[in-house]
Structure formats: C-alpha cells, structure tokens
Amino acid sequence: MKALTFKQGIHPEYNKELTKDKPLKNAKRPEEVIIPIKQHIGAPLKALVKKGDQVDLGQKIADGDSFVCAPIHASVSGTVKDIRKVTDPGGNTVDAVVIEAADEDTLNSGLDKHESLDELEAGEIRNIIREAGIVGMGGAMFPTHVKVSVPDDKNVDYVILNGAECEPYLTVDHRVMVERPKSIIFGLKALMKASGAPKGIIGIEENKPEAIESMQDAAKNDDNIEVQALETKYPQGGEKMLIEALISREVPAGGLPLDVGVVVNNTSTAAAVADAIRDGKPLYERSISITGRGINSPQNLIYRIGTSIAELVEQAGGLKDSAAKVITGGPMMGAAQKHLNIPTVKGTSGILVLVKDEVEDFEPSPCINCARCVDACPMFLMPTQLVNYAKHDMVEELEEWQVLSCIECGSCSFVCPAKIPLVHHLRLGKAQVMAKKREEN
Amino acid sequence: MNNELIVTSSPHVRSQDSVKKIMWSVVLALLPAVFAAVYFFKARAISVVLTAVVGAVLTEYIFQKVRNKKIAIDDGSAVVTGLLLALTLPPSIPLWTAFFGSVVAIGLGKQVFGGIGQNPFNPALVGRAFLTAAYPVLMTTWTVDGVSTATPLSKMKMDGIATDTWNLFVGQIGGSLGETSALALLLGFAYLLYKGYVNWRIPLAMVGTVFVGTFAFGADPIFHLFGGGLMLGALFMATDMVSSPTTKNGRWIFGLGAGLLVVVIRLWGGYPEGVMYSILLMNTAVPLIDRYTRPRSLGEVK
Numbered sequence: 001m002k003a004l005t006f007k008q009g010i011h012p013e014y015n016k017e018l019t020k021d022k023p024l025k026n027a028k029r030p031e032e033v034i035i036p037i038k039q040h041i042g043a044p045l046k047a048l049v050k051k052g053d054q055v056d057l058g059q060k061i062a063d064g065d066s067f068v069c070a071p072i073h074a075s076v077s078g079t080v081k082d083i084r085k086v087t088d089p090g091g092n093t094v095d096a097v098v099i100e101a102a103d104e105d106t107l108n109s110g111l112d113k114h115e116s117l118d119e120l121e122a123g124e125i126r127n128i129i130r131e132a133g134i135v136g137m138g139g140a141m142f143p144t145h146v147k148v149s150v151p152d153d154k155n156v157d158y159v160i161l162n163g164a165e166c167e168p169y170l171t172v173d174h175r176v177m178v179e180r181p182k183s184i185i186f187g188l189k190a191l192m193k194a195s196g197a198p199k200g201i202i203g204i205e206e207n208k209p210e211a212i213e214s215m216q217d218a219a220k221n222d223d224n225i226e227v228q229a230l231e232t233k234y235p236q237g238g239e240k241m242l243i244e245a246l247i248s249r250e251v252p253a254g255g256l257p258l259d260v261g262v263v264v265n266n267t268s269t270a271a272a273v274a275d276a277i278r279d280g281k282p283l284y285e286r287s288i289s290i291t292g293r294g295i296n297s298p299q300n301l302i303y304r305i306g307t308s309i310a311e312l313v314e315q316a317g318g319l320k321d322s323a324a325k326v327i328t329g330g331p332m333m334g335a336a337q338k339h340l341n342i343p344t345v346k347g348t349s350g351i352l353v354l355v356k357d358e359v360e361d362f363e364p365s366p367c368i369n370c371a372r373c374v375d376a377c378p379m380f381l382m383p384t385q386l387v388n389y390a391k392h393d394m395v396e397e398l399e400e401w402q403v404l405s406c407i408e409c410g411s412c413s414f415v416c417p418a419k420i421p422l423v424h425h426l427r428l429g430k431a432q433v434m435a436k437k438r439e440e441n
Numbered sequence: 442m443n444n445e446l447i448v449t450s451s452p453h454v455r456s457q458d459s460v461k462k463i464m465w466s467v468v469l470a471l472l473p474a475v476f477a478a479v480y481f482f483k484a485r486a487i488s489v490v491l492t493a494v495v496g497a498v499l500t501e502y503i504f505q506k507v508r509n510k511k512i513a514i515d516d517g518s519a520v521v522t523g524l525l526l527a528l529t530l531p532p533s534i535p536l537w538t539a540f541f542g543s544v545v546a547i548g549l550g551k552q553v554f555g556g557i558g559q560n561p562f563n564p565a566l567v568g569r570a571f572l573t574a575a576y577p578v579l580m581t582t583w584t585v586d587g588v589s590t591a592t593p594l595s596k597m598k599m600d601g602i603a604t605d606t607w608n609l610f611v612g613q614i615g616g617s618l619g620e621t622s623a624l625a626l627l628l629g630f631a632y633l634l635y636k637g638y639v640n641w642r643i644p645l646a647m648v649g650t651v652f653v654g655t656f657a658f659g660a661d662p663i664f665h666l667f668g669g670g671l672m673l674g675a676l677f678m679a680t681d682m683v684s685s686p687t688t689k690n691g692r693w694i695f696g697l698g699a700g701l702l703v704v705v706i707r708l709w710g711g712y713p714e715g716v717m718y719s720i721l722l723m724n725t726a727v728p729l730i731d732r733y734t735r736p737r738s739l740g741e742v743k
Contacts, residue, residue, distance in 0.1 A: 012454055168454065240739060253740040325447045336448040358454070359447050365460055365513070366558035371640070371687035372458075380736045384687060402738040410452030417458045418558075424450045 003206045005231035006241040009378050010411045012168050012234055012332065014207060018298040019291045020171045024179055026302050027315055031101050033075050033306030034086055034343040035061065036094045040135045041142045042068035047097060053080045054102075058109030058282050060133075061097050070143040071133045073109065075284040075304035076101040089309075089328040089335055089342055096343060099306070111280035117186075117193055125194040125277070132276035133283045133346070138162060138173075138237065138266040139329055141347040144273070147263050148195040156197040156261050160246060161188055163204040163211060163267040164230055164237035167330025170350045172287045173267045175300045177204065177211035180271050181218035183278075187270030188225065190277055195263045200225040202267065203246050207232040234332060235409040239264045241378050253405050268349070283346055290316035294323030294353030303344065309351055310340035322355040332410045362419040373412035373422055379405045383412040383422045390429030395436050403429045460557075463638050463682075464517030470629035471524050471677065477622035482532040486618050490527040492536045496543030497523030504552035518557050522546050525565035528619025528673055529717070530572075533582050542568040562724045563681045566717050573717070592616040594669040594713040610667050623667045630676040642692035643685055643699075644675040650700025658708055671703060674716035684724045691727075691734040699723045 037045050043066030049055055055074040063071040074097075082098040111131060114120055120128075130145035150156050161184065165173040177184060188200045202219070204212045206229050219225040230236050230245055240251045242264060249260040257264050268287065275281040284305055291298040296317025303312055309328065313319060319326075327334040328342070329350050373383035381402055389397040403426060412422040478486040501519035505512050523543050530539055546568025551560045573580050610623050619626070633639035651671055656662040665671065679685060679699055686695050699719040706715025737743055 010456075012456075244739070250740050252742060253738065255740065323446075325449075325453060327451075327453055331451075331453040333451050334453065335451065336446070336453065338446060338448050352453075354453060362449075362455060365516070366556065368460055368463075368558045368682050369685075369687060370463070370682040374687045374736075375689075378739070380738045380741075382687065382731075382735060385731070385735075401735065402741055405738050405740065408451075414452050414454065415456050415458070417456075417460045417463055419455060419459070421450060423452070427450075 001229050003229040003231045004203075004245040005233055005236060006244045006378055008376055008380070009233045009235060009241070010376050010414050011232075012414060014168045014232070015291075016169065016171050016174070016207065018169065019289050019300055020174055020208075022171075022175075022299045024175045024287050024300045024302050027304070027307065027312060029076065029101065029105075030304055030307045030311055032081070033099050033101070033304055034096045034308065035072060035075060035099065035306035036086060036088045036096045036343055036345055037062035037072050038092075038094045039072060039141055039305075039345045039347070040070040041140065042066060042070070042146075045069055045072065047083055047095065049080050049097060051080055051082055054078075055080060055099060056108035057105040058107045058111075058284055060110070060131075060282075068143055068146050070135045070145070071131065072097075073133055073282040073284045074099055075306050077105045078102040086343060088345055089337065089348055091335065107281070109280055109282050111276060111282060113280045114277050117190055117277070120193070120277070122194050122196060125190050128276050129194065129273055131282070132272070134269060134272050134276060135283070135346050136266055137268040137272060137286060137347060137349065139333070139347045139349055141345070144265060144269055147265065148191055150195050150258060150263075154258050154261070156195045156258065156263055157199060158247060158262045159188060159192045159195060159197045159200045160242060160262055160264045161200065161202040161267050161270055162237050162239075162242055162264055163202050163208070163215065164242060165208070166205060166232075166234045166237040167332055167334075167350070168234075169291050169352050170289045170330050171291070171300060172289050172349045174208050174211050176268050176271050176287055177208070178214045181214045183271040183274040184215065184267050185218045185222065185225065186278065187273035189222075190273050191263065191265055191270060197263060198224060201246050202227045203230045203242055204228070205230045205232045205236055234411065235378055235407070238378060238407055238409055240407065253402065286346065286349075288312065288344070288348060289350045291350065292353040292355075293358065294320050294325075294355040295351075296320055305346055306343050308340065309337065309342045309344060312344065312351060313340055313353070316351075319353060320355065323353050324356045325354040325359045327352040327354070332414070333408065362421075364420045365418045367418055367420060370417060372415040372417065376411040376415045378409065378411060379407060381406060383426060386429055387420070387422055387425040390425045390432065393432065395432050398429045399433050399436075403433055406430060460518075461516045464521055466633060466636055466638050467521050467677070468517055468524060470633045471521070471528070471619070473625035473628045474528055474619040474622065474673070475524065477625035478528065478532075478618040481621055482618060485532050488536060489530055489532065489534060489539050489618060490524065492539045493527035493530070493543045494520055494523035496540040497526070497547050500544045500547040501552070504548065505556070508552075510556065513557070516557065519547055522551065522564045522568070525563075525677060526568045529565065529569045529617050529670060531580060531582060531617055534579055538572060538576055538579055542572045545571040558683055560683055561727070562721055563678050563684050566678055566721050569717055570721060592620070592669055592713065594707070606663055606667075617670065620670045620673050623672045626672045626676050639680050640685075640692055642689060643679045643696040646693050646696025647675040647679055647700040647703070648672075650697050651703050654701060654704035655708065658704070660708060665707065669714050670716040674720055675699075679720050679723070684727060686727050686730045686734065688731055688734040688736060690736070691730040694730050694734065695723050695727070698726065
C-alpha cells in the first residue's frame, strides 16, 4: 500500500517508543474528581446537580439547550462536595463539579444498550452520541453529534477516521487501534449511518504498522471501509491535511469538511461512540499517554475524566528532578501548565513532561528571510510576511494574506532557525482580524 | 521537582537548526573555493581573504557596539560577507582596498539597514560595487608577480582570446580569487544542498537562463557559465536568503531575471562581467516578486 500525504509539513522527532508498546491499563480510581462543566466548543452548560447531591457513575451532571454543546457526566459514583471555579487545561476559568467518590461505582446513565446498529435510525444514533456527551477526543472537543448532523442541502460520502496521531510522543490512538479495533469499526459504522455516508476511511501514519494491521484485520469483512497508510509527517492528522491526503479534496477557506462531503472524527472518538451505543456508557473516561523524559514511568492509562493531572503524574511514577515543563496534549500544539492541580477534560490525550535540556531558552534573533516557514506551512501561508503584518497591526493585509486559514499547527515555529515564535504572532494576527470582523457586524 | 515549571506557548519542541549553524555552514561551503584560490594564487590569496574577513567582522563589531546592540559577530554572517567579498576581488588588489571594501559591505550594505536580516542587497556585492566604482583600475588589474591573469571573459571581450573548457571548469584560469574554479564552488554548494541550507531554484534558473541566452545569441554557453563570476554569484550570492524571494515561484523569477541581465550586460553591455549588477538589480525587485508570487493557500478561492 502506497502511503499518502499532503504537501509541505515537517518531520519532528516522534519519540513514540517511550509508550507505544505499553498496553492501556486502568488508572487507580480517584478519591475525588473535579469535572469542569464546559468541555466542548460551543454554548455553556448549566449544572444539573447541587452541593450535597448523590450522583451515580455516568449520571448527567450538566447540560444545555443549545444545539452546539455536549452534556457532562459524573465519572464516579459519590457525593457532590462543591461547585466552584477552576482553571481547565486550556487556561480558561470554568465552573466545575467536585465529586467525592463513594466506595463503589454504579453505572446509571439512562442510556439503553444496543447490540446492533440495525435497530437504530440515523437520528437515534445522533441522539445517543449527544446524550453520551461525545466530543472530538483528538483535543479540539467539538461536539460529535453536530459534526454528523448533515444539513439537508449537503451530502456526505465519506467518514474519515483520524488515526494519524501525528503529534510526537502521544500513543493513545495507537493503543486504542491496536487493542480495540472492533469498537472503532463499530463506531465508524455508527458515524457513517448517522451522517448518511456510504464509505469510511481510516488514515494511519506508517510509523504505526501494528495499528494498520490491527485495523485492516478488523475491517476485512467490510467492503465500504478502507484502511489507508499515511506518510509519517506533521501535521498529517490536521483535518484539512487528512482530507487532502486521503481523497484529494480541498476544504474551502473558512469552510468545513462538510462542504466537500466529508466528516472527520478521531479513532478514539469512534471507540467512544461504540461504548455509548453498545454499553450505554457516556464519555466519562478516556485513554491518555503520560510520557516524556521527565516522567519516571511513562505509560498509557485509562482515567476518569476530572482526575487531576497531579494524580495521573503520580501514577506514572511521578516527575523526575530534571522535569522542567508539563504539557497537556502533544509538544506541537499542547498547552504548558503552570502547576499540576489542573483537572483533566475529555480532550486531554496526553501529559508530556520535558526535561531541562529539552526546553532550552529559545531566544529569538532577527528573521533572515530563509523561507523555511513558507516551505513548511501545510496551508501554504507565508508566516514571515504575516508576522510582519501582525506586528504592525496591518489588519487588511493580514486578511488578504489569509491569516485566518492558519491552523496553528506550529510547523513554522518549529523550523525557524531564528527561533521566532511565529505561530504565537499568527494567533495574535488572527485575533486582530476577528476583532475587526466583530466590529463590522 | 524543586523549581517552577516553564510556561511558554506551543510548539514546545524546535528543530536543531539555527541562524548560526546556517551561516557557519556557508563558511564551510566556501572553503573549497578559498583553497582553490590559495592553490592558484598562493599566499596572496590568504592575505586578501583574511583582510576582508577581519574587516567585515571588525566593522560588524563596531556597529553593534556603537548602536548598543547585542554583539553577535559569532553568528558567522559577517564572516560570510567578508569571504564572499574576498572571492570577488582580483588577487592583485591592495590589502587596504580589500579592507575598505569590507567596511563598506558591512557598514553600508548591512548595518545601516539595521543589521542581519534587514539588508535589501547582498552586502558583499554592495562592497564590490563600491570598489568597482571607486577603484576601477585596481579592480581590473589582473597581474600578479608580473604574470597576467586577466579573466577569460575580458580576454574574450577585449582581445578575442578563447580559453580551454576543462581549464575553465577546474579554475586553471585568471580571474577574481573565487571565481576561477567552478568545481570548488559546486562542491561547496552541494554540501549546502545536502544540509538543506540553500535553495536550488535561483541558481538553476540563473545559470540555465545564461546558458540558453548566450547560446541563442551565438555565444559559447559553456564559456559563459564557467568563464567569470556566474558560478560564484548564482550559487552563493543570488541565493543569499535575506535578499532573495521567499516563494518558490519568486525564486524562479529572481533567477531568470538575474540570468537575463547577465546575458544582456555580457553580450551588449560595456562590462565583460555582469553578475554583480544583475543580482543587485534583482535584489531591488524582491519585495515586489514576493508580493505577486504569494502561493494560493489551501482552500483559498482567488
């Protein structure tokens, strides 16, 4: 099978060997969980519980009226100790429900179990996905039921599952693909039925041969599902890159994959969809890679959402003395954390701990116009120019030169020999254009 | 863990390349040409090269000191400029002239614009252009120890004497220090290509245009490729990152334009050479070229 890919991009060191062969295992059940009640892109939710309430595992504890939102569920049975403001891994201050765990868990989600998809209509599947609180588990946390709700004037012919896992270090999707391929295929079929797509493709980077083999084996009886190898290149897992590589379609600027007849989901999201339909299990736990040279015992764990980062780090043997930076997510797009008392959320796919020599002080020097950023940008933008415009508040030029197309993958900053934080300036540039657009409206 | 966690914006890993690495690699890539110069022109070559490099680095240092900037002479960029300038000078050039050329190259060619990354022109060529204008006789005196080393181009233009092709290629000919051996220059360029520190579109377009252009107008294309400063200019000066385009199409256009200018100057102009002015002229067009060759971004409807 010839590996497909997109144009440009970069080749960082992948460092997946730290955890790629470590099977998923259940993390210790936490004594307390702190569950932020906004874990999606979209409208805020209202808490459905109050201090002192008893809750069951899988019970809905927050929901909203808006279409673009995803409810939140208790990740342990126990008592609501408090509802208070916390900082989430993204740095946002959000309300969170604090639950003290009881001795035992009783699953009580109110979701029915369905052995087969034949007994379900597309709308019913979408409803289960929504009620199970499923969001994009690659990190973006966009509500999955919204993605598969295809407007009447649009037609979807492909559901693409993203098994690229192009972020260095992370091996979560890899492990899920190796260990739970049948669940992923079941989830993919559910997503296809929900969106009306006749075909499914699972794209996996070549550096995960076990995952490719495992998924091929699980899909061998399905003619309408294809497993496709992708070149190992960052950001292969970017939605637009994936679509370009797999089916040579270009998502229009400002548009969605839906505009070219595609719905893209993460492989772990598909597994979560299967869990919701077959086991009546809402999204209250997920897998994570706890990795990096700054952690004593790197591993892949399945944890209850709302477990603190400190606790997960502890279970991976704790930080080494040389630990210098703790990142939620991967090294390219993840967020550095100030401290470890941060709750995990549905999109927390990794905790990466870098050591001192890996976080050298990148002191920027002047741009020498080498154009490496231009040659790396998977969106074909010109980061050097855009940064100049952003620094000088040249909003019209920023817009004309397509700053809003930037996917913030960080490839430009990665390759810059002058160590200029290009993507940081691009974010500011995007914000300037957005601010101007808001003013105009 | 005893100390505070470091918090910066993503990405948290960076490639190992740096401006310093790139510049010193260019220095390394120029060494074969320097060695060739020493081989052909003996000790004279060493003194000219050293003088030009010292002049460039010293000027860079003084400007940074006076402007209260961080002293960054170790980034290698001034060494590159000094080397490149030296390689364009005739072996018989008085040392003070070489030194003065370097002062102008760094001072007027680079530092007045704000230092590294800011110069619109290739600094070494600014230095050479200044010397050509100020000391035309010294810059076209090709005699070392009583032996004429006039460039094949000027022999051809002034006296109608042709030179053997193999001698042209290895550098067994007269000319400026670094212009003689195409072989040495190509060797260094190949190293930069391998490291990914240089773009190939500009030199390919420039050399290709000169080849096709001179051939089309009845001149000997091989002679024009190796007989003068084209190789040095196309491989190491037109490719100067700071003063060349950042887009792929822009690089083609830049190389094509510079090549055309070389052909025009050499075949119909008053100078036997033309590489220096061609590149300097194209340098002025870089912002314009970049603007009009912006690639269509993914998904953009133009």
